[in-house]
Amino acid sequence: MSKSKIFFYSCLFFILGIGIASYLSLPLWAAFAILVVGCGFLFFGWPARNASNLPANASIALQAGLACVAGGPHQKTFIVLGLAGIFLFLGMFRFEAGTPSRDENQISFYNGEERNFVGVVAAEPDTRDKGVKLKIMTLRVTTRRAESERLENPPPTLPLEKGESSDWREVCGNVLVNARLYPVFHYGDELEIKCKLQKPEPIEDFAYDKYLAKENIYSLCYWPEIKLLASGRGNKIVAGILFVKEKLVATVNRILPEPQAAFLGGLLYGAKRGIPEDLTEKFNITGTTHIIAISGYNITILAVLLLQITKGLGIGRKKSFWVALSGILFFVILTGAAASVVRAALMGSLVLFATHVGRISKITNALLFAAAAMLIFNPKILAFDVGFQLSFAATIGLVFLSPIFEKYFSKLPSVFGVKEIFTTTMSAIVLTLPLILYNFGRISFVAPLANILILPMIPLAMAVGSVAVLGGLIYFGLGQILAWFAWLVLSYIIKAVEFLAAIPWASGAAGKIHWIFLIIFYLLISWFIWWKSEENKKLNV
Structure with missing residues (x-):
């Protein structure tokens, strides 16, 4: 088995171990039993373990058993089961270690x-x-x-x-x-x-x-x-970042009226609290909440559009990658570098990496490694953070489903990025819809249209908004003049959301689905992605 496959299974089972511990309280002996069984499978399945490596006094049965397994058709299965036992245990152990003990020191x-x-x-x-x-x-x-x-x-x-x-x-x-x-x-x-x-x-x-x-x-x-x-x-460092953010917030509130000021705050630094409740509800109805919620999807859209803009300006592919990555870093600093934003930025950076590298195996391992690394620092986000779940699902959709959908929607016009926005939006919707139904029981029927109308304007809104804020920091009068252009773009987005949200059938309460249907859907979509991947391999041969 290749090192890439071993890495893949190790990360996957570690994540599954955390997931199991999040929902099930297994006794300590059961967790150790999984570890022991895993070590046993790995001992028998590891390629270096064959009869010739055993001491002379080893039992004949053990020598015969290893001789049958080593190099045989079941060797890979033994290694996978071994990795499963070990890394499931490590995942469960990490989750339990992250739960504080109830003593006087807590x-x-x-x-x-x-x-x-x-x-x-x-x-x-x-x-x-x-x-x-x-x-x-x-x-x-x-x-x-x-x-x-x-x-x-x-x-x-x-x-x-x-x-x-x-x-x-x-x-x-x-x-x-x-x-x-x-x-x-x-x-x-x-x-x-x-x-x-x-x-x-x-x-x-x-x-x-x-x-x-x-x-x-x-x-x-x-x-x-x-x-x-x-x-x-x-x-x-954090104090310095927050100090800069406070200055930005004050400047935005001075140069723009409401609700445009609050909306720009949501775009630039994730400040959703100032947005009126009725407008927030309209974003929910139209399936565009990701615009004002810092997520992997939000940052990914920003990164992809930055790539398109830089390429359109004649900047090379490699330099475009670094420009987009710098844009993500700047965005993280603007938002105050909160843990959720850093996680979202990591997801967005992985999509950039995917478009830059292009190899599915490397992309898959990078995604799993990123998820495992984030769970090492905070194992509770897997089950308890809906934002992390939606962000990770949307990122998977953008990486794996978007290229598939591009072939199905090849006849869509490419002008103003309509085709790319539609395929990326549909990819994210397909992967996140089951989670939305599981957690909220709600579905937006106008989300694809809303995203096509709004997403092309987001980079422009962020750009003119940033320029206006910087101008306001230098001289208040200059900021007010520049803010007029930002007001136009922001008002268009808000009016588009309000118009679509007013449609009677814009969204509906579908009811929360059972977790079994959630698992079945993601198993089916995983099979579909694998099937299309194998189909592409055959066509490329």
Whole structure:
């Protein structure tokens, strides 16, 4: 078996192992049994393992068994089963290792109790209409119920020495604090917080607890007393990026009216909170939410269009690749380099890699490696992050289905990129629709038309919007003049969405599908992609 195949199966079974652990609670002995069986299969199936490699005192039965397997028709099967056992175990182990133990060193241990704790704002504050959500990386917690005067005696900001301030215990873990709008806190602020810690619970059909688990948040806190202890405790690079982003947000809000300002914010740096709820719902109805949600699909469309523009300007294929890759990097910085954006950018970069390399085997391994690498850092996103699922599915569609669909829709006009936009849109829709039905039970019938009308304008909107913002940073009057062009493009997109959303049959509630149908669909689509790939190989021979 080739190294490429071994790598493919290793990544695939590692991902499956995380998936199994996400939905099933297997006992420890069962996981180790899978590992032992896998090691046994690999021992018998590995090419270097044959009778000649055994010591002279090895049993005749063992020598005969290895002689039959080594080089035989079942050798590949033994290796695959061996890799399955080992990497399924590693995937399950990684998921379990990512789940915090319930002990006094975890802040979630104190759920249900009123406590004082000290922590650092670990992400950009999420400001809403009625409050702000702060992700707090905890450092210390009181070891007994906090007295009312605790906030008057803040804890030491240096690490505690043994035997010092025994009222405080060093802890780890994150808390999502729902605080009032004022006073304003920033990334990197060290705070002392007094509140009743609560365990996240599902909200109706929304698995809110699992949604927070992917961010390693297992405790909630509502309307607490907060005292600022220090500032600048966060990562300096992240703080710098967020500072630049704040300047961009302020400039956009100054040079553009609403809802165009909020929409441009969604395009440039993923700020969806300012977009009116009714407009957000219209994006949902028309199947164009990906435009304002930072996803692998969104970034991929941007990258592909950048490639087309640079090639149209006469720039070579290799240089176009690096220009598009630089555009993705710039986009990540604009959005504040959040983990979800970095994952989406990685997906988009892989599609660029696919178009640059062109070999299916390399593309497949690159996709699986990217997914496995992201799951090593955060195994919970596989089952608990719908955005990751949709992003990965759309990327697979763009890489594998888009070339197939191009042949079926070869008669479509290429002017203004209509054919390419239609095939990429349909590829993404086919792969993401089952997940959308499984999670939301909703389908958009105008999505293909909406994307054809809107997607060609997105790069233009981002380009003129970026120029207007840069002009506004230099001189406010210049920014206002340039923003007029951005307003025209943004208004066209918004009006197109509103027009299509007003169609009575624009979308419908199809009902959530069972997970069995989800698996059946993806097995069928995998078979279809494999079948077309084999068909192309025969035609090329």
